[in-house]
Amino acid sequence: MRNFWGLMRAYWFSDRWKEAWALTLVVAFLTALSSKAGVWFAEASGALINSIAYYHDAANADPLSSLLFNAGTLVALVIFKDVGITGSRTFVSATLHRKWRGWLDSRFNEALLDGNHTHFHAQHAGGSEAPDNIDQRIQESIKGMAGGAIGLAMGVMAVASSLFFVGQKLLEMSTQVSGLEFFGRYGSAVLALAAVALYVPVNTFIAVKLGGLLERISINMQKAEGSYRGELTTFLRRSFHIAASRGENVQKDMHGRLYVDIDRTWSRLNVVNAGYASFERVYNFIGARIVAYGPGLLPFIHSRIDLRAYITGAELVNSLISQCSWFIHVMPAIATLRANSKRVMDLAEAIESVQRPADFYRETGRSEFHYSSQNQVFGLTIQNLELNHQGHDTEPFVRAERLRFRRGEWTFLKGESGSGKTSLIKAVNGLWPYGRGTIVFPEGVRTFYAAQEVKLPQVSLKELVCLPEESAGYSDPRVASALHKAGLGDFIEALNETSREGKSWDQVLSGGQKQKLVVARILLQQPGLLFLDEATGALDPEGKIAFHQAIQDNCPGVTVISVMHEATPPKTAAGEEFYHSVLTIADGVATKKPLAPPLPAEITTILNQPQARPVEEGWLRLRLRQRQK
Known part of the structure; x- marks a missing residue:
């Protein structure tokens, strides 16, 4: 045609x-x-x-x-x-x-x-x-x-x-x-x-x-x-x-x-x-x-x-x-x-x-991404990744030699605005056109990309919860359970309605409620690999904790890679870490490190006293090694 x-x-x-x-x-x-x-x-x-x-x-x-x-x-x-x-x-x-x-x-x-x-x-x-x-x-x-x-x-x-x-x-x-x-x-x-x-x-x-x-x-x-x-x-x-x-x-x-x-x-x-x-x-x-x-x-x-x-x-x-x-x-x-x-x-x-997207984008720039799969026990692997803008002579704005995300690992992705955080996870999902690298997905694992919702389509609440899957594959009780766990239990009685009091769901739900709707989708569909791209931007601190807690409690073994504006990732109500590692993009280089555990109060006190540091150096090393274990 x-x-x-x-x-x-x-x-x-x-x-x-x-x-x-x-x-x-x-x-x-x-x-x-x-x-x-x-x-x-x-x-x-x-x-x-x-x-x-x-x-x-x-x-x-x-x-x-x-x-x-x-x-x-x-x-x-x-x-x-x-x-x-x-x-x-x-x-x-x-x-x-x-x-x-x-x-x-x-x-x-x-x-x-x-x-x-x-x-x-x-x-x-x-x-x-x-x-x-x-x-x-x-x-x-x-x-x-x-x-x-x-x-x-x-x-x-x-x-x-x-x-x-x-x-x-x-x-x-x-x-x-x-x-x-x-x-x-x-x-x-x-x-x-x-x-x-x-x-x-x-x-x-x-x-x-x-x-x-x-x-x-x-x-x-x-x-x-x-x-x-x-x-x-x-x-x-x-x-x-x-x-x-x-x-x-x-x-x-x-x-x-x-x-x-x-x-x-x-x-x-x-x-x-x-x-x-x-x-x-x-x-x-x-x-x-x-x-x-x-x-x-x-x-x-x-x-x-x-x-x-x-x-x-x-x-x-x-x-x-x-x-x-x-x-x-x-x-x-x-x-x-x-x-x-x-x-x-x-x-x-x-x-x-x-x-053929790769061939198409090669006409206007470098596009050499390769996607494959491996045994899910090895998780997600990224090798020799470089992200470019359009043009054959542009320099990479993000580089990563080797990144591995183990099964069940939660990684917090941080960096200054414009550093390429969202571009990186777009590239992992095949949505960034220019650059090169090898991305190896865990075989047979469902992925889920959650971003800030722009506008909800005019469909029933059940269909909204089931997106991007079809609602026929999920029973009403399962969808209602997901809504309840996500903090939207007040809307369960209108599960099959396309509106409430004459208003579409896009008008009824607030920004925070729309992001709770994302939680309901995650809990319902149980992905094994979850990408969160500013998915909690409309939630208050308590809402962000509840967002993460719901995923942790109901999605065992899920691998999470999350982009947020915060300098540090949220913790549980008890002060424990949700995230296991931090992926930092600085000066165009992406590096991944384990999230350092909080230091004991007695170590913090000693470190705040410079004159005491040489005397206690050996003891501090011992305590830190014990805590890391």
């Missing part, structure tokens, strides 16, 4: 091809029937005009009945064509639109949300331009593209069927034309077809040029609107912070600057649309009133055909012009279709390009 025609035909050659072709054939049949009905309409129009023209003719025995019959026939044909045929075709084509859009939406969601983390890599696309506003591309662009393509396809079907049925009728009614005797009885048909062949292509060329301009402006409009919408979404997520800091004026200016781009692009789009609409109206008038009635005028003047045949022929030519002008009439839709399809194709190309 990386090119236009591949994108257009994918659905019809997918596993749902029977559905696609069945709906398409029904649309094609109804379109052909509509074209045939157009011929009947032209004949009925000619008959009605003829009954009016000869109403007072002496040969007309019952003029009123003839007039009413022809008028009734015309009205019945209009109802049959516009209500029966066109209405049915609209419903079937809308169903095809819905099915095609649903299939495309599922394909892009499957591609983005695969085990390769494609959605993440596509938005961090190295040196190439990452696709902007992916949500807009998947929803609005796919919807508009599918609808536009079906409409254009129906136009092509209508042209083909009209050429057949209308052309057939014109040939049937054709007569000789003075000056064109060498065409014989097909003179009037040739004249009519020649008029259409000259008039439509010239104006189509003009429409194509205007359509190209419309396409470019439409793409710019989509980008501008997507950027503005993206900022509005970010603003709503930061609503509390903006209110607390009284930052409304700055946010207002930001919105104003973004909307200026929309306004300018919209102004250009309006000018082109207005010009195109004027061009189309003039084209329609000349086609319907001059080109359509011109070819039949010569044989009518020379009495080759009567008024009824002249009117019928003119209506047939008008119908043919109208059908063959579908390209002109739908050029704005074609421009929108091309703009939408380009947005979708760019997304498909971005998805395709990151299917």
